[in-house]
Amino acid sequence: MSEDKSIENTPSSPERRRFVGLAASAAGLSLAPGIMLMEVAHGRPEEQAASSAVRWGMLVDATKCGTGCNDCVSACSTENGWTPVAESQHKNQAPQWIRKLELQDPLTQFETNLPMMCQHCADAPCVDVCPTGASFKRADGIVLVNRHTCIGCRYCMMACPYKARSLVHEPLNDTQKADVPRGMGCVESCTLCVQKIDRGDGTTACVEACTASGHNALLFGDMNDPESEISKRLRELPTKQVRADLNLNLGVRYHGI
Amino acid sequence: MKRLLALGAVVLTTAALAWAGAESTSAPKTGVAAKPVITKAVKGEQCVEDTEYMRRNHMDVLDHHRDKTVIEGVRTKKHSLKECINCHASETTGSVAKGKDDFCVSCHSYAAVKIDCFECHSTKPQASMAMHPMNAESAHYAHKMATQTNDKVSAEDMAGIAQ
Numbered sequence: 523m524s525e526d527k528s529i530e531n532t533p534s535s536p537e538r539r540r541f542v543g544l545a546a547s548a549a550g551l552s553l554a555p556g557i558m559l560m561e562v563a564h565g566r567p568e569e570q571a572a573s574s575a576v577r578w579g580m581l582v583d584a585t586k587c588g589t590g591c592n593d594c595v596s597a598c599s600t601e602n603g604w605t606p607v608a609e610s611q612h613k614n615q616a617p618q619w620i621r622k623l624e625l626q627d628p629l630t631q632f633e634t635n636l637p638m639m640c641q642h643c644a645d646a647p648c649v650d651v652c653p654t655g656a657s658f659k660r661a662d663g664i665v666l667v668n669r670h671t672c673i674g675c676r677y678c679m680m681a682c683p684y685k686a687r688s689l690v691h692e693p694l695n696d697t698q699k700a701d702v703p704r705g706m707g708c709v710e711s712c713t714l715c716v717q718k719i720d721r722g723d724g725t726t727a728c729v730e731a732c733t734a735s736g737h738n739a740l741l742f743g744d745m746n747d748p749e750s751e752i753s754k755r756l757r758e759l760p761t762k763q764v765r766a767d768l769n770l771n772l773g774v775r776y777h778g779i
Numbered sequence: 780m781k782r783l784l785a786l787g788a789v790v791l792t793t794a795a796l797a798w799a800g801a802e803s804t805s806a807p808k809t810g811v812a813a814k815p816v817i818t819k820a821v822k823g824e825q826c827v828e829d830t831e832y833m834r835r836n837h838m839d840v841l842d843h844h845r846d847k848t849v850i851e852g853v854r855t856k857k858h859s860l861k862e863c864i865n866c867h868a869s870e871t872t873g874s875v876a877k878g879k880d881d882f883c884v885s886c887h888s889y890a891a892v893k894i895d896c897f898e899c900h901s902t903k904p905q906a907s908m909a910m911h912p913m914n915a916e917s918a919h920y921a922h923k924m925a926t927q928t929n930d931k932v933s934a935e936d937m938a939g940i941a942q
Contacts, residue, residue, distance in 0.1 A: 566852075568853070568854060568855050568856075569853060569855050570853070571847075571851035571852060571853055572851060572852035658850070660850070660851075660852060661851070661852075662852070666849070668849050668850065669849075669899050670845060670846075670849065696874070696877070696897070696901060696902055696903070698899065698900065698901040699901065699905075700861055700864070700900075700901045700903070700904065700905035701861070701905065703899040703900045703901070704899060705898045705899030706898070708899065716852065717854075719852075720852050720854045721854075
């Protein structure tokens with residue numbers, strides 16, 4: 523840190539300017555001044571594997587989350603093709619990737635709203651317990667289920683401290699989305715809209731919906747990039763990890779809880 | 780007399796052959812399965828690999844690509860199941876595995892090999908407007924409107940089918 527400060531304080535010489543310019547063009551492949559061929563953070567080329575240089579994460583601002591608003595949940599269900607719980611026949615066992623929680627402090631009656639879903643732990647208990655290796659963490663920090671190896675034992679569901687996972691109990695009769703395969707007998711949970719990330723959208727369905735509804739309670743981005751919007755906000759705001767005592771290093775952080 | 784007999788024999792055999800031929804076209808002989816119907820892909824002229832290679836090795840090609848996709852997030856179009864479906868979905872059922880003559884099912888039932896792909900994967904090409912990246916931002920509104928106007932939507936209604 524101190525070294526950075528000293529560089530900042532010295533008057534910039536032409537040599538240093540030239541170096542900065544070179545570094546900028548190397549980072550972003552600029553075609554011409556101001557025109558970038560691809561963005562640095564999320565515009566990963568199609569044939570390039572997800573990299574651990576990126577860690578996708580989400581910041582939930584519970585102070586902005588609307589009471590009674592369910593837009594993130596319905597957006598998730600539309601994007602990923604799971605039937606909303608209210609519409610399913612067996613509500614107790616219906617798959618649910620994201621749910622809204624309303625909490626009330628019994629002393630002060632203060633109400634808090636927040637969405638709860640897979641927290642994309644860096645040290646995920648679901649990954650630890652999976653007997654077949656189907657539950658895994660992708661290089662960019664997204665915790666996923668490989669349905670090709672999932673045997674539906676539900677061990678991960680029991681290990682998850684956030685009740686984030688569901689088992690598909692009933693046949694889906696070809697209602698799946700082309701980008702989101704799902705099947706009976708497999709465990710599933712929030713994928714941080716991995717199909718959208720791989721496409722280069724750089725956001726998730728719930729975040730898009732929250733922004734569209736005007737609440738702006740959700741922010742998605744690369745937590746490894748110090749210049750990303752989410753990193754900046756995480757520096758400014760006091761945030762918490764749910765069940766921080768478990769030391770799981772979560773990808774989803776909450777403000778205002 | 781001999782000539783007449785020979786002529787009679789010839790007539791009889793041709794008649795018998797013709798009858799047998801007619802019989803074989805109208806109904807298959809017992810014990811012989813009907814050959815699979817291989818419909819030409821609706822879109823595209825040439826598959827990503829040679830037809831002969833694909834007939835023998837498509838399962839390995841798909842297997843390799845699925846691991847690259849699920850574990851590494853590589854979603855290249857070549858060798859992707861989604862692209863197979865996009866090209867090979869039948870024009871009548873809109874699917875690769877719904878009808879008995881659809882592309883995947885037709886051969887697999889002939890060879891008596893069960894396909895597991897469609898336990899999880901959609902058998903239809905991506906057609907929904909909501910899935911298009913251009914419409915992604917407003918996609919959830921369509922669903923919101925549907926839930927507001929229609930009180931009960933079953934899974935069958937959403938799919939538009941009942942198997």
